[in-house]
Amino acid sequence: MKRKIAVILAADIAGYSRLIAEDEEETLRRFETYRTVFAEFVERGGGRIFNTAGDAILAEFESAVEAVRAAVDVQESLRARNLAYPPSRHMNFRIGITIGDVVERENGDLLGDGVNVAARLESVAPPGGVCISRSVHEAVASKMDLTFADAGPQTLKNIPERIHAYTLALDEPPSAHGQGDDADGEITPASSARAPADRNSRLVTAGLAVLGLAVVGAYAYEYTPRSVLEGVGLVATEPEANEGPSPATTQVAAAEEPEPDTPTEPATPSPAPARTEEQATSIERNVEDAIATLDGNAGPTRTPPTPLASRYVLTRQWKDCQESTDADVALNACKGLIDTAGFTPDDQAIIHYKYARALRDKGEPAQAIEHYRRSIELKPAADTYQHRAIAHYDQGDYLEAVADFDEALKLKPQSAEALNNRAWTYYKAGDADRALEDANRAIQFDGSKAYIWDTRAHILEELGKTPEAIRDYRKALQLDAGYTSSRDGLRRLGAPP
Incomplete structure (x- = not known):
């Protein structure tokens, strides 16, 4: 066994006993899903889960900032998933975080004051919220755009010294009967006393x-x-x-x-009339x-x-899913929205489409293909077929790529992009004749894109039509002087730009 200082995160589900009593099978199924989401955020923050007894989750991090960020991301993602259920069936984690001395056993489990304090701080957190110790607050206060409420010194069960705590209620859910119960039947203490005011x-x-x-x-x-x-x-x-x-x-x-x-x-509302005393x-x-x-x-x-x-x-996740150029942010946001209640099938088609785009950007074409499939099932669209074709192309599956480009062209017959992409796929598959047919049609519909002329130049070069290939490479460079592929093509053929 070795001793070390670590950032410890402890979490459990508020009212877990009640949820189990009402519907054991559904609660256990959802808990496994939520625990998987939890584990993904912990891993992303460089942490590891070292214990999962009952409904509890214990994790360690090297960084307090990463621990708090993981906690916030977990709560936001799970809150969106809860929208699919009535308030009485919401599954809300409470999370406690501290920095403390721990002992690591040979099996990777951790013991010691750090673990005990984190577990007790978790009981102070509001359902769906986070509670941190003063040491964590000092480490993250100037580095994260979060506002913690000072809960003051807390007397925690089996902890001899009072622990100064800070709470973060990200979006505190309405209380339901029994929601504040611990798994062992204890009542959750208030996160902080409310000062009287006039x-x-x-x-x-x-x-x-x-x-x-x-x-x-x-x-x-x-x-x-x-x-x-x-x-x-x-x-x-x-x-x-x-x-x-x-x-x-x-x-x-x-x-x-x-x-x-x-x-x-x-619509812009009309100016409100003067209010009567009764209205006031x-x-x-x-x-x-x-x-x-x-x-x-x-x-x-x-x-x-x-x-x-x-x-x-929910709205923040929708915005990130739609607009973020960071693949990790888009991946997380879209994943949290999949199958969430309140979205139409058309909305879900967009979510799966965006999620698949993020997966492909992360180098996971096989998973991307699955979510493109789900998007197409909800609402077939030419762009979705095109992007699934590109994912097939990434895997070297040219036949499947061509099949999806075919479907895209059925929906948008004059799409120069789809024709160009299918031409390039035929070219890579060794079918230069079909490739040339598509490249000719692509230029017919849109001759303003350098990459389309470059595609046809490669095909002509493959067919041994050197003068025509040189002409097309030069045309591409006229449209885009920095197009490296065409410049390299002319160099291969020994022709000046």
Whole structure:
């Protein structure tokens, strides 16, 4: 056994006993899925899971920043998955993180104060949130754009000294009966005591909360598909038909991103008339209802505020899935949205398409092909067929690539990109005659692209038609003087540019 200092992350599921009692099979199935997602984020952060007893997960990291980042990513991803279930069936992890002294056993398991403190801090975290020790807070406070609430010194079970804790409620879910129960039946302590305040200051706080919800609502409207906006009452009219993955300029060597699906802008509201005293009283009562809900004191006659903030994670993931140029970010965001409730089949077609693009960018064409298939099943699109063909090409499966280019051309018969790509695939497969037919048609439809002239030049060179090949290489360089492939072709043929 060896002793070392490590960053320890401990997690378990709030209300796990209740979830098991209500539906054991479904709970166990989902837990395995969630644990797999958890493990992926831990590994991505350079950590490792060293114990998974019951519903608990224990992991170690070398970096406090990576541990906190993994915790936040886990909570955001799982929160999006929870949207597919009613609130009473949400599976929310609580996560505790500390830096401490541990002993590593021969089997890789860790023991010691660091593990014990992390496990107890986890019980202080709100469901769906994170609780960290002061040592972790000092390590990450200036490096991460997160705001932790100071929960003060905490008396933790079987820990002799009080531990100063900080909590992060990423998007605290509404409490359900029994959701605060530990697996062993203990009640979760409050994350921090709420200081008393006079009525006016509470109204100001609630007003700021309402303003915050308005900002989140605007963000949600801009980036969430209409199908999801409809579900939270942000769109009153019937959503327009989704166009599916937007057209992309696709080459075998490279492909541009299609435009993301954009919801229709809401109509500008007319100026509100002056409010009567009765209306003003009603508004004040609604603010008080919001206060009571935030305090957990909402009575049976109170109506909780619309939970727009709970959509923040979903809209952020949709935006990252659609727009991120970082393959890792897009991969994570799209994965968290797959099969999430609230999206139409057309939305899911886009999500699978984007996820497949990210997988191919990460050098995983086989997995990309599977998600292109799922996208096509939901909504066939020429661009999806083209990109699946490119993934087949990456694997050297030219016959399957040609078959998918055929399908793309059925949907877009005059696509110069698809014709060029099929021509190049025929060329690589040794069928220069068919390749030349496609290259000629591609130039007929769009003779403004250097890469199309370069494709035909390679084919002509293969067929021994040197003068014609030189002509096409030079044409490509006229369109793009920096096109290296054409410059190399002229060099091979001993011709000047």
